[in-house]
Amino acid sequence: MKLKHYFAVVAVSLTFSVFAAEDNPKITIDSTRPGATINRDIYGQFAEHLGRGIYEGIWVGKDSEIENINGFRTDVIEALREINVPLVRWPGGCFADEYRWRDGIGPRDQRPVRVNTHWGGVEEDNAFGTHEFFELVELLGAEAYVNGNLGTGNPREMAEWLEYMTGTSNSVVVEERRKNGRDAPWKIAYFGVGNEAWGCGGHMRPAYYADLYNHFATFLKTPRGSEPKFVASGGHTTDTSWTDVLSKNVQRQMDGISFHFYTLPTANWDDKGESTGFPEDQWFATLWQTLRMDEFIRLNKKVLDKNDPEKKLGFYVDEWGTWYNPEEGREPGFLYQQNTLRDAVVAALNFNVFHEHADRVHMTNIAQMVNVLQAMILTDKEKMVLTPTYHVYDLYQVFQDATALPFEIENPSSYRVGDQSLPGISASAARGKDGQIYLSLVNLDPNQSQNISVDVKGLELTRADGRLITADTMDAHNTFVAPNQIVPGDYQAEAEGSGALQLEVPAKSVLVVALKN
Structure with missing residues (x-):
């Protein structure tokens, strides 16, 4: 055979x-x-305002006793440089559809405090905003994937944020960026128009979201030559209706459709399974669940091949990874979990699947980079540890921009x-x-x-x-x-x-x- x-x-x-x-x-x-070329962005990362993923995990501030580079943890930055992180997605996730971008610019001591209603109900002081994000990706030598607020925002707000980041004119918005310390525009590789429109992004129907996408995208403009790849919020199950409706009905700029899938050992959101101390049947079930990624991609590719035979659209798995029960004694909304050899195997299995479908899968983002779900790095105040998943990313660097x-x-x-x-x-x-x-x-x-x-x-x-x-x-x-x-x-x-x-x-x-x- x-x-x-x-x-x-x-x-x-x-x-x-x-x-x-x-x-x-x-x-x-x-x-x-x-x-096909295995796009380096398949090895992208995800940093959401969630738990200790950004605050403490990446950002500690200039005055911290933890060694830092202009407020960014030196040990974390150096470790992420070692695995050649190509792309970072920010600020969410569910957080993106409640994020007011103006809260995160200007003097830090004047930025408003909000409540992160999605993740733990904690106060968000907006110390890490647009300028800090782009400084992070520049420190890493990575590219930026910014997710816009469609859920609670409006087209003007999203358009002005894009202008703030990419504009070269003397408009009031671009002058505001210059006043805040950044003269040259930033480069954005990808821009997401909303997130999980089927769920936390608004519980929408595909057709309704497609209309909203057309509406918002009409006003998303950048100087010529600096356009990002625009990403629509797609599905998360074997139901391919999101891919079908979007690929047929979005008339404005769209370069790819996103897809989210998390590996739960039990496939039960009420009792997902433990991150450690699990029996072999849960090892088996976890690997079985994660290999479903191949099925999901094949189903959606079939739809895309019918609606987009010229392969202009990418299929972006911009959230994936393992998700276990909260660790005892920790805030459940922070999604902190231990990372084992099983997670390393899960990561490698997914990479091999993504390589198989490199003709459509041009970008993915594991959830998440530090201290959240299937993380590369775990921190505890000044201490840091590299996870088995981190080491898989290290081994697989050789596949970035390789030819299958x-x-x-x-x-x-x-x-x-x-x-x-x-x-x-x-x-x-x-x-x-x-x-x-x-x-x-x-x-x-x-x-x-x-x-x-x-x-x-x-x-x-x-x-x-x-x-x-x-x-x-x-x-x-x-x-x-x-x-x-x-x-x-x-x-x-x-x-x-x-x-x-x-x-x-x-x-x-x-x-x-x-x-x-």
């Missing part, structure tokens, strides 16, 4: 042998038929729990910007290592060099006391004779290697 994909979820045998066996899976990569490569998989089998089964291995192959061929392999099975034969047509592979993430337990995680329980380790494998290269993939692991000839 053979499967042909640019991405593949592959199953493998539960018994491992260091030698090639006829029933072991074999991956054959065809480097002569390049596929098709491959065949022979002899797939499965990872089973009871009478249910999942693929045992997820894979993706691409040629990086440096010309090397990279292969990612994710072993979903928490109990058995796998032996996989790898071949590249027309090349005689001699070795594979890369890095590996794994641990002894399914819920292994880094803490402020023990911050290095999970860190990537070096990985090497050498071919024997003229046979295909054999890669041992340990149980519950993420592996990314460069294939050498």
Whole structure:
């Protein structure tokens, strides 16, 4: 049996042998038929005004005893630079549709205090606003994704914010920006017209939102050459009506449609499951749930291919990640959760799915960057720890702007729990910007290592060099006391004779290697 994909979820045998066996899976990569470019923005981040995601997590202020760069945590900035963050989405999320942008400009001691009604009912002093956000993305060397307020705002408010950020004239709005310390306009890569219109953004019908989008977008103008990609708020389930209605009825500028999906182990919002101490059936259920991402994208791509055959529209998964029960003793509305090896596997599985659909999926944002849901980084006052998910982003840097490569998989089998089964291995192959061929392999099975034969047509592979993430337990995680329980380790494998290269993939692991000839 053979499967042909640019991405593949592959199953493998539960018994491992260091030698090639006829029933072991074999991956054959065809480097002569390049596929779509894997847009670097697939590795985007999300920073919402939520819990300690921005305040303490990113912004501590210039007078903080925590080492900072003009108010931004030095340790967090340096860590995020290391994983080459390409894009940051802000200010929400649900928060975006109640955000008054003028609250976040001008002298900080004169900015009004509001209540964050979505997340914990805490006071929002607006110390982190438009200027601070753009300073953050400049510090990271990233691009900006700004989400406008359609829910409680109006077209003039949204249009003036866009003018404030991008304008070059001597208008009163642009002069206000200059008065506040920024002469040159900022560049915006993406601009969202509302968020989750089906839910916290207004509980709208697709047709009603499409009319509002046309209304608002009519007035969203920037100087020529500085237009962002405009993003419409799309769906979140197998119901493709949002994608269908928007792609048929939005007549104004629209470059992409968003989609949100969170991985819940139980698929029950009232009892989502715990972030640690979970049994194997919840490991299995979590991976099963997250692999639904492939189904959602395929369903929506089918609609887009019908309504937009020229592929002018992107499909942007601008919120995704794991969501567990609140940790005991913490404010439930802050959405702080521990991040384990399971989260690392979830992240890598999603990346492999996004690579498969790189022709439409040009941008995604994990929720969220620091201290919220499936975060890269956790902080506790002056302390900081990198999560297993952070390390997956580090390994997958080589796929940013790489070119997907098709491959065949022979002899797939499965990872089973009871009478249910999942693929045992997820894979993706691409040629990086440096010309090397990279292969990612994710072993979903928490109990058995796998032996996989790898071949590249027309090349005689001699070795594979890369890095590996794994641990002894399914819920292994880094803490402020023990911050290095999970860190990537070096990985090497050498071919024997003229046979295909054999890669041992340990149980519950993420592996990314460069294939050498």
